[in-house]
Amino acid sequence: MAEVTLTQVSKRFGAVQAASDLSLTIADGEFVVLLGPTGAGKTTALRLIAGLEAPDDGRIFIGGADVTALPPAARDVTFVFQQYSLYPHLSVFDNLAFPLRSPTRRTPEDEIRRAVGHVAKLLKIEDKLQNRATQLSGGQMQRVAIGRALVRSPSIYLMDEPLSSLDAKLRAELRIELKHIQQDLGATILYVTHDQTEAMTLASRIGVINQGRLVQIGTPRSIYEDPTDIYVATRLGSPGINLLPRALFPDLEAPASTTTIGVRTEHLAIAKAGNGAVTGKVNWIERLGDQNHLHIAVNQQQIVSLVDPDEGLDVSDEVSVSLLKPLFFDADGQRVR
Amino acid sequence: MSGALSTAHSVVAPSGRVKLLAGTIVVLYALVAIVPLLWIGLTSIKTPPDSISYPPKVVPFLHFEPSIEGYCNLFNTRSRQTADYLASLPPANSACEEITRSRSMVVVGPSNYVPRFVNSLIIAFGSTLLSVGLGTCAAYAFSRFKVPLKDDLLFFILSTRMMPPIAVAIPIFLMYRELGLSDTRLGMILLYTSVNVSLAVWLLKGFIDEIPREYEEAAMIDGYTRLQAFRKVVLPQATTGIVATAIFCLIFAWNEYAFAVLLTSGTAQTAPPFIPIIIGEGGQDWPAVAAGTTLFLIPILVFTVLLRKHLLRGITFGAVRK
Numbered sequence: 001m002a003e004v005t006l007t008q009v010s011k012r013f014g015a016v017q018a019a020s021d022l023s024l025t026i027a028d029g030e031f032v033v034l035l036g037p038t039g040a041g042k043t044t045a046l047r048l049i050a051g052l053e054a055p056d057d058g059r060i061f062i063g064g065a066d067v068t069a070l071p072p073a074a075r076d077v078t079f080v081f082q083q084y085s086l087y088p089h090l091s092v093f094d095n096l097a098f099p100l101r102s103p104t105r106r107t108p109e110d111e112i113r114r115a116v117g118h119v120a121k122l123l124k125i126e127d128k129l130q131n132r133a134t135q136l137s138g139g140q141m142q143r144v145a146i147g148r149a150l151v152r153s154p155s156i157y158l159m160d161e162p163l164s165s166l167d168a169k170l171r172a173e174l175r176i177e178l179k180h181i182q183q184d185l186g187a188t189i190l191y192v193t194h195d196q197t198e199a200m201t202l203a204s205r206i207g208v209i210n211q212g213r214l215v216q217i218g219t220p221r222s223i224y225e226d227p228t229d230i231y232v233a234t235r236l237g238s239p240g241i242n243l244l245p246r247a248l249f250p251d252l253e254a255p256a257s258t259t260t261i262g263v264r265t266e267h268l269a270i271a272k273a274g275n276g277a278v279t280g281k282v283n284w285i286e287r288l289g290d291q292n293h294l295h296i297a298v299n300q301q302q303i304v305s306l307v308d309p310d311e312g313l314d315v316s317d318e319v320s321v322s323l324l325k326p327l328f329f330d331a332d333g334q335r336v337r
Numbered sequence: 338m339s340g341a342l343s344t345a346h347s348v349v350a351p352s353g354r355v356k357l358l359a360g361t362i363v364v365l366y367a368l369v370a371i372v373p374l375l376w377i378g379l380t381s382i383k384t385p386p387d388s389i390s391y392p393p394k395v396v397p398f399l400h401f402e403p404s405i406e407g408y409c410n411l412f413n414t415r416s417r418q419t420a421d422y423l424a425s426l427p428p429a430n431s432a433c434e435e436i437t438r439s440r441s442m443v444v445v446g447p448s449n450y451v452p453r454f455v456n457s458l459i460i461a462f463g464s465t466l467l468s469v470g471l472g473t474c475a476a477y478a479f480s481r482f483k484v485p486l487k488d489d490l491l492f493f494i495l496s497t498r499m500m501p502p503i504a505v506a507i508p509i510f511l512m513y514r515e516l517g518l519s520d521t522r523l524g525m526i527l528l529y530t531s532v533n534v535s536l537a538v539w540l541l542k543g544f545i546d547e548i549p550r551e552y553e554e555a556a557m558i559d560g561y562t563r564l565q566a567f568r569k570v571v572l573p574q575a576t577t578g579i580v581a582t583a584i585f586c587l588i589f590a591w592n593e594y595a596f597a598v599l600l601t602s603g604t605a606q607t608a609p610p611f612i613p614i615i616i617g618e619g620g621q622d623w624p625a626v627a628a629g630t631t632l633f634l635i636p637i638l639v640f641t642v643l644l645r646k647h648l649l650r651g652i653t654f655g656a657v658r659k
Contacts, residue, residue, distance in 0.1 A: 052554050072557040079558045081551050089573040098569075102560030148559075 002063030002155040002188065003028050004049060009058030011044055011212075018044035020212035022058070026156065029186045031179075032217075035199040035235055036209035042192040045209070046158045049190065051075050062155045073104050078149035080159040085145035086133035092144055093129040096120065099152050119147045122181065139170040146178070150185075159191045163198065175201060196236050200224070208232045225325075230333035233262050239293060239304045241265075241327075248301055249278060254328050255336040262327040268305040270294065273318035282317045296321060374634070380627035381407045388623040407624025409433035411450050411615065411632075415442040450629060453611040458636065459522055460607055461590040464529035468586045469579055471530070472537025473545075477567065479538070480545040481553075491542075494535045502532050503595045513600055520605045525597070529590040536589075537582050544578025545571065580647040584640065591637055608633050 004026045011019040018041045026032045034042045047053045049060060051072035059068045067075050078099070086095050096116040100107040107115070120126045123143040128136060136144065142162060149157050163171045163178075179202055182189055193199055199206050200220045207217040208231070216228045227233040233241050241262045246254065249261060273279050280298035287309065294305045294313065298321060305321075307313065328336045351359070379395070380388050382403040387394050394400035415437050423443070429435040437444050475494075479487060509528065510519075518524030548571060556566035572579075594609045601607060612629040616622060 050554075050558055052557070071562070072554070073560045073562060075558075077558060079555065081555060083549075083551070085551075085555070087552060087555075087570060098556070099559035102556075103562075103565060104560035148555075 003061075004063075004156050004188065004190070005061040006045070006049070007059050007061070009045075009048055009055045009060060011048060011053060011055050017041075017212045019048060019055070022212070022214055024207060024214060024217070026188060026190055029188055031182050031187075031189045031191065031202055031204045032207060033191045033193060033199040033203035033205075034207045034209050035193060035196065037194055040209045041212035042194075042209050043160050044212070046079065046160050046190065046192055049075075049156070050077050050079050050158055052079075073102070076155045078152055078154045078157050080145050080149050080157070080162040082161040083165055085162075086136075086141055086148075088132075088134050090133060091129070092120075092125065092131050092133055092136070095133050095144055096129075096147050096151055099148060105152075115151045119150045122150065123147045123177075138166055139174070142166060142174065146174075150181070153185075155188065157187055157189045159189060161193050161195075162191075164193070164195065171198075178202065196238065200236070208235055227262075227327065228335050230260065230262065230329050233327060233329075237264055239265055242268075242303050242305075243329075244298075244301060244303065248298060249323065249326075252323065252326065254326070257330040257336050258328040259331045260329040260333075261323070262329060263323045263325070265293070265304050265306045267324040267326075268303065269322045269324055270296070270305055270307055270311070270313070271320050271322075272313070273320050278321050279318055280321055282313055282315055282319060285313070285315060377627045377630050380623055381631045383407070383624050385620065385622055385624055388627070389621070404436070404624075405432060406436045407622075407628035409436055409444075410622055410625035411628040412448055413437070413444045414446055414448050415440075416445050417442050448615075449606075449611060450608075450615075453606050453608045454632070456522060456601075456605055457591065457607040457609070457633075460525045460529065460605070461587055461636075463522070463526040464533060464590045465583050465586040467526065467530045468533035468537045469541075469583045471534050472541050472582060473572075473575070473579060475534075475538045476541035476545050477571065479542050481550060491539075494538050497531075497535045506596065506599055509596070510599055520601050520603055522605045525601060525605055525607070528596060528600070529586075529593060533586040533589055537586060540582045540585070541575070541578055544575050544582075548574050576647050580644045584644065584648075587640060588637060 006022050006024045009019055009022045010017070016039075020041075022041075022045060024032075024045075034045060036042050044053065048055050049062075051067070051070060051074075055068065059066055061067065062075060062077070086092075087098065090098065093116055096119060097112045099105065100112045100115060116129070117126070120129055123146065125140060125143050125147065128140060128144075133141065133144065142165070146159075146162060149159075163174055166174065175198060181187070182202075191198075191202060203220050205217055206220050206223045208215045208223060210231050216223060216232045218226075223232060224236050227236075230243065234243075241264050244261045244263065246258050246261055252261070254261065278298055280296040280303065282294055283297050284295035286293035286295070290309070292307050292309050292311070292313075294307050296303045296305060296319060303321065313319065330336050379397070382397065382405070383394065383401055384404045384406050387401045387404075388407075397403045409432075413433060418441060420441065423438055423441065426438070426443070429438055434444050478484060479491060484490065513519045513524055513528075516524075518527070552570045552574070553563065553566040556570045557563060561569060592609065593607075597607045598610045601610065608629070612626060612633065615625045615629055
C-alpha cells in the first residue's frame with residue numbers, strides 16, 4: 001500500500017476535457033470515492049493512475065515515485081472494471097492466478113495456490129474455482145473480479161463502478177463485504193461510482209467530480225452537510241435537496257447575494273397550518289412504509305419533505321413550512337455563508 | 338450465456354414439426370450435395386470399362402467388382418508391351434503389377450502424383466499460415482491502434498479483391514519470370530498469400546473488434562506487456578475467427594487452378610493442374626482421375642473436422658455482459 005498523488009493532471013479527448021487540472025492525494029489506507037454522473041471524468045482519473053491513458057499535463061506519483069511515464073504493468077496497481085471483468089477462456093482459478101503468473105511477478109505455483117485459496121475463501125467462491133468464468137452468475141463474476149485484484153497487494157486498488165451491473169440486493173451485500181475487506185487489509189482504494197449510497201457508505205473521503213474537475217473533496221458528512229456549491233448539494237440526498245427561490249421566504253435571514261435557498265428534505269419542519277412563516281398545500285404523498293415523502297406546493301413551488309408516517313397529514317391539508325438548516329447559494333450556484 | 342438461460346418451455350423455440358421439416362430439408366440438401374462426391378469415390382474403385390459402362394453401375398459388389406486399378410494407375414506410370422515380352426516376365430510381385438499386365442502394360446515407376454500432392458500441401462498450408470499470421474497482426478493493429486488513414490488503408494486492402502485475381506495473370510507471369518519465382522513453391526506461397534491476406538484482415542478485424550479491449554487493459558495492469566496480453570488474452574479468444582479464416586484461406590489455396598497452371602509446370606506444380614493430365618495415357622482413365630480427386634479432398638476434410646469445434650461460435654462470448 002502506498003500514497004497516490006495526482007498533481008494538476010489534465011487529459012483531453014478531442015473536444016472533451018475529461019480531466020482538468022486534477023489534483024488529489026489518496027493517503028495510505030484511505031478509501032476515496034469519486035462521485036459524479038456519467039461522463040464527468042471519473043473513469044478517466046482511474047485510467048490515468050493505472051497508466052491506461054497518458055496525461056496531457058501534470059504528474060502522477062505512487063508511493064512518492066513519479067510514474068507518469070511508466071506502463072501499466074510497472075505501476076503496481078490493480079483495476080476492477082465495471083464489466084468484461086473475467087477472461088472468458090480461463091477457469092476461475094486461472095483468472096485469479098493470472099496476475100501472479102505475469103512476467104513481472106512470476107510467483108511459484110504453490111504460493112499461487114495458497115494466495116488464490118485465501119482470496120477464494122474471503123469472497124466465498126471456493127467451490128467455484130474449477131468452473132469456467134462464463135459459468136458464474138453476475139454476482140460471482142464480480143466477486144472473482146474483485147478477487148483478482150485482491151490476490152496481489154498493490155499500491156492502490158482502482159475500482160470502476162464494480163457493483164453497478166449487479167441487482168440491488170447483491171450490490172448491498174457486496175458493498176458491505178468490500179468495506180470489511182478494505183478495513184481488514186488496510187487497503188488503499190480509489191473507487192468510482194455515480195451511486196451516492198455507495199459513496200456515502202464506503203468512503204473515508206468523497207471527491208465530487210464535474211466536467212473533469214474535482215469540485216469538492218471531504219468526508220461524506222462534510223460533503224453532505226457543507227457543500228461548496230449547488231452541484232455538490234444536488235449530488236447527495238434522496239429525494240434530492242429542495243432548491244427554492246430566495247423570494248419564497250422573505251422573512252428568512254440570509255446573506256445579501258443569496259438567490260437560491262437549498263434545504264434538504266429532512267430539514268423542513270412541517271406543521272398543520274397556523275403559526276409557520278410560509279404556508280403551502282400538500283398535494284401528493286408517497287408512502288414508503290417507514291417514512292412518507294410529502295409533496296407540498298408553496299406558491300406554485302414544489303417542495304419535497306420527509307415526514308413520519310404517523311404525522312397525520314393528508315392530501316390537500318394546509319401546512320406551514322419552516323427551514324431548519326438552510327444553505328444559501330448565489331446566482332452562480334456558489335455557496336454563500 | 339444462452340445455454341444457461343434456456344428454459345424447458347421456451348416460447349420462441351421451434352416446435353417439433355418445424356424441426357422435423359427443417360431437418361428433412363437439410364438432409365435432402367446434403368444428399369444432393371454429396372452425390373457428385375459419392376460418384377467420384379465410386380468411380381475411383383471401378384475398372385476403366387466399368388467407369389464408362391451404360392447403364393451406370395452403382396452398387397459395389399452387386400453391380401460391379403471394386404478394383405484398385407484407379408489407385409494403381411494414379412501412383413504408377415506404365416508402358417505398353419508386346420504379349421511375348423509380357424509372357425517372358427517373372428510372375429508379378431504386386432497386385433498393381435498384375436492388374437497392369439492384364440492391360441498388356443508394365444509398371445515402369447512411380448507417377449508424379451505424390452510430389453505434386455506434397456507441393457499442394459506445402460503451398461496451401463504455407464500460404465494459409467502466412468495469411469492468417471499477417472492477417473491477425475494487421476487486424477489487431479487496425480482494431481486497436483490509431484493508424485493514420487485507417488479507413489483508406491482498409492479499403493485499399495479490400496480493393497485487391499474487387500477483380501478476379503486471374504485478371505492480373507499476365508503482369509504476375511512476367512514479374513515472376515523476372516524475379517525467378519516461376520515454378521517455385523515460395524512464389525506460389527507468396528501469390529496465394531497476397532490474395533488471401535485481404536480476406537484474412539477483414540474477417541479477423543471483425544472478430545477482434547468484438548473482443549472488448551478491457552481484457553487487454555486488465556492483463557496489462559496485471560503485469561503483462563501489450564504483446565504478452567495479445568498472446569495470452571486476445572489470441573485465445575480470437576481462436577474461432579482465426580480457425581474460420583484459416584479454413585477459408587486453405588480452401589482457396591488448395592483448390593486454386595488457374596495460377597497453378599500458368600506459373601507451375603514442374604518442381605512446384607500442385608495437384609489441381611496435375612490431376613487432369615492423368616487422363617491422357619492409354620485412353621480416358623477415369624478411375625485414376627477419380628482416385629486423384631478423392632485423395633485430394635481428404636486434407637481439407639480432415640482439417641475442417643479437426644477444427645470444427647472451434648468453429649462453433651459463442652463459447653468465448655459468454656462472460657461478456659452487454
